Amino acid sequence: MDAFTTHTGIAAPLTRSAVDTDQIIPAVYLKRVTKTGFDDALFANWRQDPEFVLNQPAYAGASILVAGPDFGTGSSREHAVWALRDYGFRVVLSPKFADIFRGNAGKQGLVTGVVSESDIEALWAAIEADPGIEMTVDLTDRTVRVGDLSLTFDIDDYTRWRLLEGLDDIGLTLRNEEKIAQFEARREAWRPRTQPVR
């Protein structure tokens, strides 16, 4: 995972609440066996509408998505994060994220910044007053800047640290290999075994 410190790019307003993972990437696009190449699948159904925000020329190449509350609800599909990343998004801002989505994003270097509902509306107003305006998201001091507006966002300390350092979770866990082995030695005999097949 690449480290993330600060990012400047075009911000797109997605003025909807409860954007679920079936909207971010419909199930028919989940059949691929690769981890990349999902850019065409992002918001596939909505993108068929010429009026959809990402179809507007001003937001071409957008890399920061500013969305309503409850972003990423529903399925555990990490494909939702891959589709956002492959399309070019580095950051999603929302007043509230679904738990599994937020976890998945943190593992793929996609920043999920929590911004209050009134601040999201202020950001939407700033973007819509000047479509295509660039926004800067700084993870070191957790700030969002666009035009004259400067706001702070929330992200948990541990995820922030991992993103800043670009650290891989499996590597971190395997530092505790000995403790895992000790735990396994204590597990009771009644716990389920899938193999050998009975």
Next chain:
Amino acid sequence: MTASIPDRPRTLAEKLWDDHLVVKGENGEPDLIYIDLHLVHEVTSPQAFDGLRAEGRPVRRLDLTIATEDHNTPTLDIDKPIADLTSRTQIETLRRNAEEFGVRLHSLGDKEQGIVHVVGPQLGLTMPGITVVCGDSHTSTHGAFGSMAFGIGTSEVEHVLATQTLPLKPFKTMAITVEGELKPGVTAKDIILAIIAKIGANGGQGYVLEFRGSAIRSLSMEGRMTMCNMSIEAGARAGMVAPDETTFAYVKGRPHAPTGQDWDDAVAYWRTLPSDEGAVYDAEVFLDANELEPFVTWGTNPGQGVSLSDTVPDPASFADPNERAAAERALEYMDLAAGTPLKDVTVDAVFMGSCTNSRIEDLRAFASIIEGRRKAENVRVMVVPGSARVRLEAEAEGLDKVFTDFGAEWRFAGCSMCLGMNPDQLAPGERCASTSNRNFEGRQGKGGRTHLVSPLVAAATAVLGRLASPSDLPVTERVEA
């Protein structure tokens, strides 16, 4: 198993957490939690196996890992090659990965194949007191046994394959107490739909829900699984029910259930799991079971539901501007007008299946209503068992004959029209009464419209061709088959 168990009353969720703690996180780091059972399917695993291969890592515990094919599998012509090339590639990729890494796999055609959340409990692998994960949000189903079970993303699937652990922050706990006795025709599905409508599709965010109270205690394991399955539809990571005699009786004797001394040890431990008297939850919700009626969703998130005898709500009646806007969008997508009685809404399809409601008890409930009747002309009815074993069981009881005499299609096991990754999809604009779990836009096929219901409501709807409960069916309509 941990050295330091806190000296205070604990909830079921806290006990499970403490007993799976490998490393306690310091300074804001997450805890490292051990995973007892990892369920794998074809959609969320290919990239995880790729990751292992790239790093030269093996699967740490093949004996705690099991795979099945479900999301993509066809429910007709299962002996022929899968027609959809990308689906076939994904299935073949799982088969190659399972073989290369040594993971036990139940493939299409195998008698243990089926939806991963039906297969685990049926084999007796799901039991109280364990942690269960799967790259699927409906893993919450397994919490019905008094286990800690939750869905994970593909990076986490790789993490569990490599380490058999997950770094996790403790969840908050929410007690949902349902007291009273359900009226005839009201089921676990109606309870959970009513709970989600009450707390909202995001009301459980960050929480593990513990369902408790007399109405929950009197539910079968199938009913408890239906409830825990849909915990994620309230935004919760997991749902759980404390284990009791109903749980032990269900597990006992299954292929992977403990036996002999192991069984006695297990039950002795399982009896210690229910939340202690005086344990404190972060939130509490109460529901009166006596007042509940059959429930149905009218919108495009599972929280947008009402009693079946109600009307489609007016968006203007929502105080919250986000909810109001969501309701307006939902009514437009669903092509419904505010004020319309739900029972006047005609449907094109009825889907009886999914990890929410496809177990033998669900099929029996559906059959009990349709037996001796014919489906409405305007409705296509699909019955999809949750597993190959459920299909065999249903056929042994003669239920397949009840379904086909009624005019329904009797299919092979899989996720099917719950999410339409296989050919089982709604056409644009089609309306479906579905026993599944999600009514999102396009979930059952692009432009498809979903009303979530119980198996009993699905059956009555299939008879009348419009949303209905069994009590709406005239007794005289039943004819000799």
